[in-house]
């Protein structure tokens with residue numbers, strides 16, 4: 001003991017543990033509506049301290065950035081570990097402890113983003129010095145996005161740049177919480193902002209006006225009718241894997257009108273589709289837009305200033321289970337998971353697959369804890385994630 005105490009200290013500090021990195025990441029309140037640049041700068045400096053260069057991919061107004069890096073040799077055949085840096089808000093949620101401080105209680109790590117998905121990012125970053133020390137023969141590549149929680153909009157430009165700039169990876173693992181189970185499929189979907197413009201008259205003169213609310217209700221009814229028809233049909237083989245075993249269409253927000261006795265000038269609502277792989281998300285989008293166009297023409301015929309506009313605000317491609325996929329085989333080897341699962345939530349995996357990269361979802365934690373007050377990651381999940389990273393490094397070093 002005393003000899004160790006008097007021994008010269010190494011010049012460089014010991015690498016940070018995954019847990020220490022998680023503490024740092026959670027302390028950046030990277031809610032999607034706010035900038036993530038402080039977190040990105042910290043990760044850049046962390047990587048630079050190991051001589052790893054990284055590249056930012058900025059959003060339009062340069063308030064946010066994605067970051068990617070190649071760790072190890074500049075060769076093809078590596079593995080991309082991908083996660084988003086943004087988290088959902090804590091507004092109005094009742095937290096037992098500070099959401100921006102990781103707090104350990106009863107074998108759980110509490111804090112916003114511990115589960116979704118800074119836990120995975122911390123594990124991936126902690127793997128960097130280990131990969132370098134192991135002398136990996138194929139690279140470990142990191143991809144950290146923004147704006148995942150508001151429609152996966154930060155990932156596509158990042159992925160486009162990765163395809164240009166990095167040696168092509170053999171597999172991508174998106175570390176969304178899956179309890180370290182292999183997830184090889186998820187639904188895709190599209191979000192729509194709908195604005196119905198009416199024409200205001202006193203409600204006693206209803207036939208001469210256009211109630212934006214009552215016309216918007218026709219589109220909402222169309223959505224209900226589609227769901228009823230979908231649910232009445234027998235699910236296909238792919239759809240049958242999902243809960244629920246079909247595509248769903250949903251209206252999540254609606255607003256409009258001024259008074260009980262004025263035909264509403266405006267009604268706005270948000271619609272989303274969640275489409276099973278194998279069905280065309282674009283087909284569903286076009287069907288909805290065609291219905292909106294029919295209503296638009298109808299309203300304009302009554303009042304030229306009235307009408308309907310539809311804007312797509314997100315598009316998440318489905319993750320389709322691959323036949324003999326490299327990413328699936330890799331995760332099976334690393335986790336020993338011989339089963340496979342599909343999930344109904346969207347992730348960035350569909351975007352990776354859309355550019356031809358083999359991709360699956362596998363990460364620590366349970367999606368049930370994501371987005372909740374007192375979000376937590378079980379320590380046992382965090383440790384399973386660490387074992388996954390160690391196994392990955394052994395594979396890349398072999």
Ligand SMILES: [Zn+2]
Pocket residue numbers: 084116117148176
């Ligand atoms: Zn997530």
